[in-house]
Amino acid sequence: MKNKDQNLLRALLDGELPDESGRFGSFGGQYAPETLMPALKKLEKNIKIFLNDEVFQEEFINELNSWAGRPTALTYASQLSKRWGVEVFLKREDLTHTGAHKINNALGQAMLAKKLGVKRIVAETGAGQHGVASAAACARLGLPCTVYMGAIDIERQAPNVDRMKQLGTEVISVMSGDQTLRAAIDEAFRDWVSDPENTHYIIGSVVGPHPFPYLVREMQSIIGKEARQQMLDVGENLPDAVFACVGGGSNAIGLFHAFLGDKEVELFGIEAGGRSDDLGENAATLASGKPGILHGTYSMLLHDDNGLIQETHSVSAGLDYPGVGPEHAFLQSINRVKYTSARDDEALELLREVCEHEGILPAIESSHAFVEARKWARGNQGKRILIGLSGRGDKDMPTLSKLMNE
Amino acid sequence: MIGGKYIEKKIRAPKAGGPAIIPFITAGYPNTEDFKQTLHEIAKKADVIEIGVPFSDPMADGVTIQRSSHLAIENGVTLTWIFDQLREIKLDTPIVLMSYLNPLYVFGMKELVEASIASGVDGFIVPDLPIEESKELNEQLMDAGLALIQLVTPATPLDRIELIANQSTGFIYAVTVKGVTGGEDALSADVTDYLKQVQEISRIPVCAGFGIREKSDVEMIADYIDGVIVGSAIVETIEKGNSPTEFLDQLKN
Numbered sequence: 214m215k216n217k218d219q220n221l222l223r224a225l226l227d228g229e230l231p232d233e234s235g236r237f238g239s240f241g242g243q244y245a246p247e248t249l250m251p252a253l254k255k256l257e258k259n260i261k262i263f264l265n266d267e268v269f270q271e272e273f274i275n276e277l278n279s280w281a282g283r284p285t286a287l288t289y290a291s292q293l294s295k296r297w298g299v300e301v302f303l304k305r306e307d308l309t310h311t312g313a314h315k316i317n318n319a320l321g322q323a324m325l326a327k328k329l330g331v332k333r334i335v336a337e338t339g340a341g342q343h344g345v346a347s348a349a350a351c352a353r354l355g356l357p358c359t360v361y362m363g364a365i366d367i368e369r370q371a372p373n374v375d376r377m378k379q380l381g382t383e384v385i386s387v388m389s390g391d392q393t394l395r396a397a398i399d400e401a402f403r404d405w406v407s408d409p410e411n412t413h414y415i416i417g418s419v420v421g422p423h424p425f426p427y428l429v430r431e432m433q434s435i436i437g438k439e440a441r442q443q444m445l446d447v448g449e450n451l452p453d454a455v456f457a458c459v460g461g462g463s464n465a466i467g468l469f470h471a472f473l474g475d476k477e478v479e480l481f482g483i484e485a486g487g488r489s490d491d492l493g494e495n496a497a498t499l500a501s502g503k504p505g506i507l508h509g510t511y512s513m514l515l516h517d518d519n520g521l522i523q524e525t526h527s528v529s530a531g532l533d534y535p536g537v538g539p540e541h542a543f544l545q546s547i548n549r550v551k552y553t554s555a556r557d558d559e560a561l562e563l564l565r566e567v568c569e570h571e572g573i574l575p576a577i578e579s580s581h582a583f584v585e586a587r588k589w590a591r592g593n594q595g596k597r598i599l600i601g602l603s604g605r606g607d608k609d610m611p612t613l614s615k616l617m618n619e
Numbered sequence: 620m621i622g623g624k625y626i627e628k629k630i631r632a633p634k635a636g637g638p639a640i641i642p643f644i645t646a647g648y649p650n651t652e653d654f655k656q657t658l659h660e661i662a663k664k665a666d667v668i669e670i671g672v673p674f675s676d677p678m679a680d681g682v683t684i685q686r687s688s689h690l691a692i693e694n695g696v697t698l699t700w701i702f703d704q705l706r707e708i709k710l711d712t713p714i715v716l717m718s719y720l721n722p723l724y725v726f727g728m729k730e731l732v733e734a735s736i737a738s739g740v741d742g743f744i745v746p747d748l749p750i751e752e753s754k755e756l757n758e759q760l761m762d763a764g765l766a767l768i769q770l771v772t773p774a775t776p777l778d779r780i781e782l783i784a785n786q787s788t789g790f791i792y793a794v795t796v797k798g799v800t801g802g803e804d805a806l807s808a809d810v811t812d813y814l815k816q817v818q819e820i821s822r823i824p825v826c827a828g829f830g831i832r833e834k835s836d837v838e839m840i841a842d843y844i845d846g847v848i849v850g851s852a853i854v855e856t857i858e859k860g861n862s863p864t865e866f867l868d869q870l871k872n
Contacts, residue, residue, distance in 0.1 A: 244747045245747060246678065247770045247775060248798075252774070519697040520698070
């Protein structure tokens with residue numbers, strides 16, 4: 214890393230970023246409709262209070278441990294280790310209540326919203342995991358919850374739709390736009406704009422206007438804190454490389470953060486390479502996007518020469534998003550994290566390998582991380598790696614059954 | 620005369636008496652062929668014309684403008700196309716472009732000013748650009764005398780309305796509802812108090828928009844504002860194949 218990049222990383226580690234304007238270097242900011250600005254400012258103020266409040270932090274940790282099933286295990290993947298010639302460790306977010314890392318953020322934000330005295334929660338969901346997590350957290354806290362979900366995602370993640378309804382959440386099918394995660398976020402914002410004082414929007418990833426990318430990262434950083442300590446305890450050493458999948462990027466940020474200061478640890482974010490490298494055939498924002506503004510933040514983005522947002526494709530609903538968290542764009546710009554992509558078929562192949570040899574069904578999203586990990590292992594025999602297993606694949610059974618029967 | 624000053628002047632002296640009428644249309648909707656003709660028609664009645672630059676993710680817009688934006692994009696409408704069309708006509712009515720930030724950002728700030736001057740665009744409304752982020756664009760536009768029309772809403776605290784009013788040029792866009800454009804609900808009774816407050820703070824004209832659909836809406840707020848922006852209702856009129864000028868006439872008579 215160059216000196217300039219090292220200084221920026223230092224600023225991030227010292228808590229100076231995001232800065233007062235909500236930026237990580239040039240990325241981030243607050244590109245929100247005026248109606249939301251007072252609510253965003255109020256949220257900013259309260260985050261400062263509650264994230265530093267020991268009582269709130271203790272309540273949050275208690276709930277994470279006693280209700281959401283933390284700390285999650287670190288699993289030594291003995292079969293993959295043999296097959297790949299490296300020591301493979303898995304951080305098991307799939308073991309959390311509701312089955313993915315999303316619960317950390319949903320629970321934390323719902324608890325925060327309750328403290329702020331809001332009357333209802335809105336959330337968006339792609340794969341349905343954030344929707345289910347929000348629905349469960351809201352049921353636990355007695356808050357009414359509405360979840361927006363793209364019509365296409367409702368079809369490919371059907372089990373999660375019924376789970377949300379069972380938890381008492383209203384699920385609204387979004388027929389506008391691309392009918393996936395991006396349109397669901399548009400619609401959740403529209404809902405929030407109509408009653409910003411009494412509604413809290415639990416955004417599901419490290420995207421959106423400041424302070425959301427920061428707030429969600431803080432809620433997810435428990436993943437990396439646990440994993441780093443577990444590597445030292447169980448593995449007796451830090452990993453040589455860490456891999457996590459990136460859609461909006463919340464599980465990756467959560468896992469990476471504790472390792473950012475460990476210079477010797479290489480970090481890899483893996484996006485959805487979809488069917489091909491052609492525009493519209495993937496969701497590899499950091500690999501092939503350009504800077505732009507969507508959903509309240511300035512970050513890397515898949516858009517055309519007229520500034521229109523590109524349709525994306527991924528077999529995994531959770532990665533099917535044309536933007537990415539501004540902190541990832543920043544980490545790429547200072548060369549601290551390397552971002553690559555994995556194709557649909559590669560991810561599905563690794564999903565099967567993990568199933569067959571480790572007895573774990575990973576989400577299709579998480580399977581993308583394994584693709585790059587296996588590639589890296591070929592040139593780095595004998596080393597040790599940590600893979601973020603962000604969620605379980607039960608929700609993907611309709612997609613997987615269809616493929617099995619083809 | 621161009622830009623902010625021109626817009627102010629036209630709003631202060633409306634064609635058919637007060638309040639000024641500012642219709643909004645989505646560029647190239649329902650089709651690209653009629654765009655210039657529609658502008659000529661509307662210009663007969665409008666004091667300022669607001670043209671919507673279609674965007675793929677219109678976060679602040681309701682169903683009508685989502686629909687018109689989507690179809691305009693399918694019709695091939697882009698910011699470049701809009702500038703090209705406007706260069707070919709001459710209207711005696713100021714034009715403001717309503718655009719989300721990303722198409723403007725991609726076009727380039729310097730290029731945006733040049734194209735605006737060349738095609739008779741007087742100002743911009745950017746619904747996802749709050750004052751915290753608008754410095755760069757505002758400076759570029761101000762240097763050329765072009766307007767950046769800022770929005771205030773019923774959720775905006777008074778001290779913030781003052782900040783926004785100080786930075787706005789052309790007019791202040793007072794959003795009358797919390798929510799997206801084109802709402803069906805009637806304006807709330809306390810909207811007049813809010814508009815009165817904005818008017819007291821502002822040194823430039825105040826125009827109200829979002830959810831203004833008919834004559835009774837205009838009557839309700841006419842005493843407190845300098846102009847009204849009518850968007851979804853006129854887009855729906857054009858959609859049905861009805862005359863936009865007749866629609867604009869009956870708003871005041």
